[in-house]
Amino acid sequence: MWTWVAHRISGVLIFLFLFAHVLDTALVRVSPDAYNSIMHTYKTPIVGLGELGLVAAVIFHAFNGIRLILVDFWSRGTRLQRQMGWAVVALFVILFVPFAIRHLINVFA
């Protein structure tokens, strides 16, 4: 239930960011200065923390999506769905913690 809710919320969040991200990247066709100035805002602390949330959403959505595929296609998937939920949490921590450290150093140092 809660992984289902989180999958929807993280999915919508990523979709909204994708729209913004295509628009900001499109500024490379306007001028180097236009692109560099929008990239400057991506390096500010507040947006930097937002990126942390975005990457968290991506990592969760990716691994929970793999879990959903295994539930659908793997013969033991439905029986192990709860354990796979914990595997998603474990993989999330393993990837997100090193990323958070690296990214926070890049943003704040």
Added chain:
Amino acid sequence: MSTPVPTSSTDRGRPVTELTTRSPYQRTSRARGNFELWSWLFMRGSGVVLLVLVFGHLFVNLMLGEGIKAINFAFVAGKWSSPFWQTWDLVMLWLAELHGVNGVRTIINDYTERDSTRLILKSLLALSAVLTLVLGTLVIFTFDPCIDPASTLSQCKAQ
């Protein structure tokens, strides 16, 4: 025809034989075909590919080197001077957008109650998808790294 066929009259007295050989009502909708099945399958297939593409994108852009601090016009120019990253980003753009549109479409179907609301939301969704895909694709294909006068790329110096 003297002995009558044994009938179990479950459906207005029709004989069982007739019910099993040819159903009086259509069970599967012909109007939408297998669209929902294909969309369900697409979410799983594109999801697996996107995991690789998006994780690779995040690792190269945010983990390697200076991460977000290193991203500027020259960074993009360096990446998109290679057909490898152009292809990577193009495939990622299309798969992510279609995967996202399909997900949001499902959410709209789940929560809207009025037909008019559903139509408006789906129209806006389709419009945003067309805008994103056309703009994104054009940007990748028409990108010119040499509009930066400070470019150090070899193809820009030669001009």
